[in-house]
Amino acid sequence: MIAFDEAVAAVEALARPLGAETMRLERADGRVLAAPVVARRASPATAVSAMDGYAVREADLASGRARLRLAGESFAGAGFGGELAPGTCVRIFTGAPAPRGAERVVVQEEASREGEFVVLEPLPGSGRHLRAAASDFAPGEVLVPAGAVLDPQKLIAAAAADLASVEVVRRPKVVIVSTGDELREPGVRGAGPDSIPESVSFGIAALARRYGGEVVARRRLSDDLPSLTRAAACALEACDVVVTTGGASVGERDFSKAMFEPLGLELAFSKVAIKPGKPVWLGRACDRLVVGLPGNPTAALLTARLFLAPLLAGLSGRAAGSALEWETARLATPLEACGARETFYRGRSAGAGEVEVLADQDSSAQKALASADLLIRRRPGEGALEIGELVPVLAL
Structure with a gap:
């Protein structure tokens, strides 16, 4: 049995990013870049107007007020085809390409029309209102580095770089196997009192997706070792x-490790000195990772949050430690002394940076689990704490 921090270190050692895959932009939100986003073109590709107004030559404004012949129009996507001749101007709109020879845009509020002519009276200090070619970025420039998590802002940059798809870290595929003769699917009519609805896999699947996993199967199996071993081989493939x-655990029908032993199971750890969730384990079989969680719902979800979440985060390209970012909160309720094992209490945010310790801390409690949103970490042997004292907390 190892300490919590040792177990976390073992998880992080195994949580290395998987290979890359190509993903179209519309499906890439939340994915981690395996290669940087590099611009294929300049932005803007040519000088464009930053305002609605008139494109002019600087020489034609030398005396301030100017009366220029209107030579045409320039729209975004349909620019003025020719070169701007002396004594002329071009009506131009925001985002439209500037005509060749144009050096400034006089905003429309500083202009008036007189038939085919435009009278311009730019105010002193008026800006040029032109965006130079490549003023945003140039071809070959890195817009988003590898390792970044794609979000709305970064997806805009990738599309602006003229990319239809990006290279992202492959999401780890996850199979969840729930074992126990007593388990059945929720909602089955006429189920006997000896059976219970299997609930844990639904929470584990949701947590896995939240931290970068792709759940490809969720299976419920009875406690028959040969069947479990066959199912384990299929899952690993x-x-x-x-x-x-x-x-x-160590009961006569506790086969979670035994089902993988014929497949070459190598353990990273087999127990962790925590409460709840001591039987949690981590190993490798057939070059695949295996995480063994307890059967009690609270213990299973808590250990998944502490060990599966950083494992999946690391495999999907994020820093494994990003899934274990502890913060500090003040106790809104007193907390008992901690025993010999590191203990994680379920808590509920009480607002204003405070946390309330839930009364029911049983590892099988599901009603209390539904109202928990924080874990409170206690070191072995720590004494009792009063209201207002600080404790480390982790979002559940």
């Missing part, structure tokens, strides 16, 4: 990470 729930 279909994914990068197998997550088992249940069967992680």
Whole structure:
């Protein structure tokens, strides 16, 4: 049995980004770049107007007020084709290409029309209102570095770079295997009192997706070792990470490790000195990762949050530690002394940076779990704490 920090270090050592895949921009939100976004073109490709107005030559404004013949119009996507001759101007709109020879845009509020002529009276200090070619970025410039998580802002930059797709880190495929003769699917009519609705896999699947995993299967299996071993072999072929729930203790039908042993299971750790969730384990079989979670719902979700979340974050290209960003909150309720094992209490945000410790801390409690949104970390042997004292918390 190892300490919590040792177990986290073992997770981070295995949480290396997977290979890359090409993803179209419309599907790339939230993905991690495996290669930088490099501009294929300049932006803007040519000088463009920053305002609605009239494109002119500087020499024609030498005396301030000018009366220039209107030579044409320039629209975004349909520019003026010729060169701006002396004594002329071109009506231009925001984003439209500036005619060759144009050196300034006089905004329309500083102009008036007189038939085929335009009278311009630019105010002193008026800006040029032109965006130079490549003033935003040039061809070959890196707009978004590798390792960045694509969000709306970065997707705009990628599209502006003239890319239809990007190289992203492949998401880890996850299979969730729930074991236990007593389990059944929720909502089954006429189920006997000896069965219980399997609930854990739904929360684990949601957590896996939140931290970068792609859940490809969710299976419920009975406690038959030969069947479990066959299912384990199939799961390992279909994914990068197998997550088992249940069967992680030392009972006669606790087969979560045994089902992988014929497949060459190598353990990174088999127990962690935490409460709840001591039986959690991590290993590798057939070059795939396997995470064994307890069967009790609270213990399973808590250990998934502490170990599966950073594992999937790292495999999907993020920093594994980004999934374990502890903050500090003040206790809104007192907290008992911690025992010999590092303990993680379920808590609920009480506002204004405070956390309330939930009364029901049983590892099988599901009603209390539904109202929890924080984990409170206590070191082994720490004494009791009063209201107002600071504790480390992690968003659940």
